[in-house]
Every structure is written in structure tokens, then in C-alpha cells.
Amino acid sequence: MRVAIYGRKITKQTLSAFNEVLETICSFGWSILLEQDLSKSLMQKTSVTFSFKTFASHLDLSSDVDMMISVGGDGTFLKSVEYIRDSKIPILGINAGRLGFLANVSREHIQEALGLVKDKKYIFQKRSLLSVSVDGLQGEKDFFAMNELAIHKKDTSSMINLNVLLDGNFLNTYWSDGLIISTPTGSTAYNLSCGGPIVTPGCQVHILTPIAPHNLNVRPMVIPDHMPITLNVEGRGRSYLMSIDGKSHSIKQGQEILVKKADFMINVIKFENNNFLDTIRNKMHWGIDKRN
Numbered sequence: 389m390r391v392a393i394y395g396r397k398i399t400k401q402t403l404s405a406f407n408e409v410l411e412t413i414c415s416f417g418w419s420i421l422l423e424q425d426l427s428k429s430l431m432q433k434t435s436v437t438f439s440f441k442t443f444a445s446h447l448d449l450s451s452d453v454d455m456m457i458s459v460g461g462d463g464t465f466l467k468s469v470e471y472i473r474d475s476k477i478p479i480l481g482i483n484a485g486r487l488g489f490l491a492n493v494s495r496e497h498i499q500e501a502l503g504l505v506k507d508k509k510y511i512f513q514k515r516s517l518l519s520v521s522v523d524g525l526q527g528e529k530d531f532f533a534m535n536e537l538a539i540h541k542k543d544t545s546s547m548i549n550l551n552v553l554l555d556g557n558f559l560n561t562y563w564s565d566g567l568i569i570s571t572p573t574g575s576t577a578y579n580l581s582c583g584g585p586i587v588t589p590g591c592q593v594h595i596l597t598p599i600a601p602h603n604l605n606v607r608p609m610v611i612p613d614h615m616p617i618t619l620n621v622e623g624r625g626r627s628y629l630m631s632i633d634g635k636s637h638s639i640k641q642g643q644e645i646l647v648k649k650a651d652f653m654i655n656v657i658k659f660e661n662n663n664f665l666d667t668i669r670n671k672m673h674w675g676i677d678k679r680n
Contacts, residue, residue: 390452392421394468395459398429402484405495406459412502414438446473453477461485466633469534469654478512478655489576492667504659513589513658515573517650524643532650533632535574540566540629547602548623555615566599569647584608589664617647
């Protein structure tokens, strides 16, 4: 079995998690591919006694890679998805960060989780992505987001006007600080912080959530994910901020943004005793009341 591993800079707090992952994989006799910067950081922090290959982009991950392991928080998991793209390589998230909705295998269960993978006692949970294209953008023009696309004001404190069309039909002009378009996966991220609903994985929807709208009767909206979303921004500023899973790009007034459901999905490895309902209940401390 060939396993690719990604993680951000190794710290004293996360080194033990990386070591346990690597030791367990080596004990299984699996082949290891390390992300290039991760391999350099690892060799600076600890002695490396196993052989490995490296990858630096999605082009380096061939079809014979059996699994990607993300070690870190949800941001690390999202970065791992950038390497996987449409390769269909399944991904397992090990939480060495904080909240961990995506990277929800705790450090205490690393060996158990990898053992279940070895014994093939897991399922694939398919997660949809947004496909985002921007008219006239310099450089890369097509992007993918597992969590969300967010449009923000940039050079001014004034609110912006976001004109939104659904499947070619005008929906609304949002007068606000910005707008979030979220997948079900991203419903527990920025969308949730701005008052949007939690949506269970597998629902075929997108969520539109305004950021601090001036009109209080403008609420978040859930739409079918087969409807393309077109938007453009107007306001006092000349440029605006487009954030795709936390990675920011500058866009100019008048540039049209087209958002659709991507034509591929991500296979997330899940186990029988680790489901979405348990995750949100435990991470959000639902049902916990210090008065009882």
C-alpha cells in the first residue's frame, strides 16, 4: 500500500502525532510519500530511519497512491485536498489541531484508525466541492473549494453590493460586508460563524449566507447544488477579496464569478464508530449544561 502524507510545519506539539503515524505505517510495511516541505521539516526535528519519496504538487501523485493522510487541523485537511483534486485518492484526517470536523481522528486513536484501514474496515464518505471560475482573472482562473467561497470588501469599510443570479435568474443584491457560498462540508465553518445552517454531508445543496447584511430580513438560503450561481460585485472600492477555502485572491469590480458544483468528489475515509452526528455533538458540546 502506498500512502501519501501531508502536514504543515512540525512543532513540539505535533511531532508525537507524526511519529506515531509514521511508526505505525512502517510496521505495516507500507510505502511512504511525504510532501516535500514536510519531509524537510521532519528531518530537522527527528531522525528518519525509513525510506520515502516526496511530492510537491498534485502532478506528483500518481494513480497508484492508495491513500492520503492529513495530519493537522481542518485547514491542513483542506490543503491536502488541493493535492488530491480529481485523482479519487481517499483521504484520512488525523487531528493534531483544535476543532477538527474534517480531521476528526484524535491522537489517542491513531493506531486504531490505521489498523482499521489495514483491515479494510472503513467506508468512503463522498464530499462535494465548489468549482469557481473568474472572468478576466490573471493567472489561474479555475479553483476548487471543499468548504466555501467568500467575497469580502477589501480597501474600504463601506459595504458592498453583490448581485447574485441562480441558474440565470436574478435572486438578490446583497448589501453587506460580503457573501459566503458554502458546501455541506463547509456548513460548519465560516458559514456557521455567520449564522448559516448546519447541513449534513451528502445533501446535494449549496448555502448562501450574507456577512453582516444591512437588511435584517435577508437570511441564509439553501439551494440545490445543480443550479449555477453567478455573481459580480459593486461598491466604492475598486477591488475586492475572494477567499477560497482560506486562500485569498484580489478581484476587480465588474469581474463575473461563476460557481458550480465540481464534476468530481472527494473520498473521505470514515469508520463505523465515527459519524457526523457524533462529531458535531461532541465538538460543539451539545447537551452539556453545567447546571445539571
